[in-house]
Amino acid sequence: MTTQTAPPEAPTKQERRKLDEGVLRNLGLVGVLVLLIVVGIITKPDLYSDPTWVKNNFLTILQQASAIGVVTVGMTFVIIGGGIDLSVGAIIALAGVWATTLATQSYGAGGMIFTALVVGIAVGLVNGVLISYGKLVPFIATLAMLVAARGLAAQISAKQTQVSANDTINSLASERLLGIPLLVWILGLVVAAGWVLLNRTTFGRRTVAVGGNPEAARLAGINVKRHTMLLYALSGLCCGIAAIMLTSQATSAQAAMANLYELDAIAAAIIGGTLLSGGRGTIVGALFGVLVFSTITNLFAINNLSTEVQNMVKGAIIVAAVLIQQFRYKSLTQLFKR
C-alpha cells in the first residue's frame, strides 16, 4: 500500500478546455451565420438598408426555423441516445392530418392540439417499442414508420388538403407577442425545455449514458430499453407540436406535409455537434444548425436563386461541418493522450 504510482501529470484547466470545445463549435456556427448575413448584405444592400425590412426578415428566418427547430430538439435527444428517427416528417404529416379531420376540428383548438400531441407520442412509442423490445435497428424501424405513417395520413385525408377552419390554430402563425411571432415563442420554449431536460435532469443524464455506452448504463442499473423507448416518444411529441405549428402556418394539413424534415433535422443536429454514434450533443448547437439552414434558404429567396443550388450548398455545409468536427475531436483526444 506504500507503493506510489506516478500519475501522468494533469493537463491543467481540463474543464475550461472542455467548455471551450462546445463554445468553439457554437462560435463557429455563429460565424457561419454572420457570414451568411454579410453575404446577404453584400448581395442585397438596398434591402439591408431598410431597418424595418431587416427586423422583419430576421423574424421571418426565425419563424421559418420554428417547426423544424422543434423537431430537431427531439431528434437531438434521439441521436444522443444512440438512435435515429427517420419518421419525423411522416409523424408530422399523420399528426397534422389527424388533427385537422372534420371530426377533430369539431372539438376546437384544444381537441386539435391534444390530438396532434397524442398521435405524435403514440407513433413515437410504437417506434420505441419496436426498437427497444422488438430489437429492430432504429434505422429500419423508423424507415418503416416513415412509409407507413405517410400512408396512413394519405388514407385518413383521402389525399386531400384538409383546411383548418380553427381561428385559434391559424392565429398561432399570424399573431405576435411582444413583437415576436408566437411560433418563435414556441420554438424558444421547446429549446429552453430541451436544454433543461438534457443538462439538468436525470432524463438527460440517462440519455447521454444510454447513447454513450449502453452496456455501462445497463450495468449501472439504468433501464436502457425503457429509456430508449421514451426517447422516441419524446421525438414523437416534438413532431406533434411541429404538426400544429405547420398546420397553422399553412392553415391546412396534408399527407405530403413536412416532406424530408427528417433529413433537415438530422443534418441540423449533426452540424450542431451531435455525434451520430450517440453520447454527445447539444441543444444549442442543434438550434444554430437549424438557423444556419433557414438563413441559407432566406438568402437564396431574397436573391431569387433556385432551390437546386441551395440544396447543393446545404450539402456542402453538412460535409464541411462534420469534417471540422472530426478534425477538432481528433486533435483534442490526441492532446489528452499525452
Place this chain on the structure above:
Amino acid sequence: MTIPAPRDGATADASTALKTDETVPAPPVDDNGEGPGDVVLRLTDVVKTFPGVRALDGVQLEVRAGEVHCLLGQNGAGKSTLIKTLAGVHHADGGEITWLGQPFAPATPQAAMRAGIATIYQELDLVDDLSVAENAFLGHEDTRFGFTRRRSTASRTREILTRLGHAEIPPRQTVRSLPAAGKQVVSMARALSHDARLIVMDEPSAVLAHDEVENLFRIIRELTAQGIAVIYISHRLEEIREIGDRVTVLKDGRTTAANLPARSTPTRDLVSRMTGRTIEYVFPPRRPAEQRDPLLVVDGLARTGEFADASLTVAPGEIVGIAGLVGSGRSELLETIFGARRADAGTVTLDGKRITSVGSAVRKGMGMAPEERKSQALLLDEPVYKNMTLASFSNFAKAGFTDVGGERKAAERTADALELRPRDVNRPIRTLSGGNQQKVVVGRWLLEDTKLLLLDEPTRGVDVGARAELYQVIHDLAERGVGVLLVSSEVPEVLGLADRVLVMREGRIIHESPAGEIDEGAVLDLIMAGSLTTESILEGEPA
C-alpha cells in the same frame, strides 16, 4: 537426442534464470527424442516493452520442423505478446529472432504470412459471409485481370482441405454455416494457402467440444508429418501431453524452462515453473475470519452452454474469490448473479430477496465492476464525477433535476477515499490511467448503499502500484461489511485477497476452500485439471 541445457548463450541464460528461482526444481536433463527436424525458429532474449510494462523480458524459444511445441504460462506471462510478435503485429524491442536461418522481423502480419508463419487466433478471424474458399484465400485471392477465379480457387481449396483430412467441407459453402471446428479447419486452410511452415495456434481447443479436439489433433499430426512446425498454446495439460513434443514455459515475460519433454515432465514441475510470479502483489494483512450469515446466496444457478449448477454464498464482510480461466464461465456466472444475464435455472438472493434483473440487483444493494472497463463500465468522454455517479445520480436528484454540485462533492469525497490521481473530478475519465479508471468504477458503488460488490478482473490493465491500492480499497470495503465476490485470472490475486476460494473449470465450480488451505500450485492444477488433488474436486458440488 538433445538436452535443454546450454546449447548456446541464450539457453544458458534461460537455465541460469531457472536456477535462481528457488521454487523450481532442477531442470530435467533428458529429452524425449522427438522434434525430428531442423531448428526453424529461434528466439534469443526477445524483449518487448509497452508503456509501463515489460511484456517480454528475455524469451528463449526454439522450434523444430515437424514438431508440436507447446507454450505454457499463466495469464499475463507473455504468450499473447510473443505470438503477436511472431505474427508481425508487435515488433520486438530487443533480442534476436531467426526464422529458417535468417534474422526475422516482420513489419506487418502480411509479411509474416508471406514468410511462412501463420497464426490462428482464439477468435477466429474469418469473414462469416464469405465462402470457405474465399476465406482461405482472403488477402491473396487468385485473380486474373482483377476478376476472381472462382473455379481454380475452389479446386485449390479442395486440395488443401483434403490435405487437412476434411475433403467433405464444400469450398463454396459460407463460413457462417460451419460449426466452430469447421471454422478452425478453414483457418488452417488459410494458413496452408500461404504455404505456412509454422502454424501458431492460440488455444485452439478452447472453442471445441471433446470429440472435435481429437479431430484437431489428427489434423495437427498430419501437418507435422508434412514437416510443418506447430506452436501450440493451451492451458489444458492433458492436451499438451497428448499432442505436444516439447514444452517451453513462460513466466513474467521470461522463459523459465525450455524444451521440456511434453509427455514425461511431471505436472508438478510444469506448474512450479509457472507459479511464484515475481510481480509484486502487495496484499493488505488478512483479517481473522468471522462467521456470519450469508448475504448472497446463489443456488443451483445455470445457463446452458456457459455454466451449470453453481451454488455459492458470500457473507457480509467476506471476500470470496473465483479462480478460473477465461471461458470457464466465471464472468458469465458473475453477470448472471447481477441479473445482467437471464438464468436458465437456479436462484440468486441478496438478504433473502430474489434478484432477477440488473435493476433489482442495484436497488437491493448489489454493484458490479465488469470485466471490460472501457466497453462495459465507462462513459469515456464524460467527466470523472459523472462516471462516479452513473449508478446513483437519481439519488442525488430532486424531482428529476440533477444535483450536479452534490454529485461533485460526493465524487470528491470518494476520490479522496480512493486516493484518486489526479483528484480533479471534472476531467474526462479517458485521461485517467487504467488503475484510476478502475477506482472510479469501484467508487461508483461506494456512493450507493452497496452491500455486495461483484468484481470481474478488477486489476486487468492496472499497473503494480495502483493494483496495491485497489487491493486496499477492496479490503477496506470488506472491513466496512461489504461482501465481495471477485473473479480473476491471476491466481495469486485470488489467493491473496479472498477469504474463501472457489475454482471454476468448464462451467462448474469444482473446488471450494478457505484461501489459507490451498496454494497457487494446487489451484493451477485444478484449473488445468492436472493429475493432483482429484479428491478435492469431489468435495465441490456433486451434480
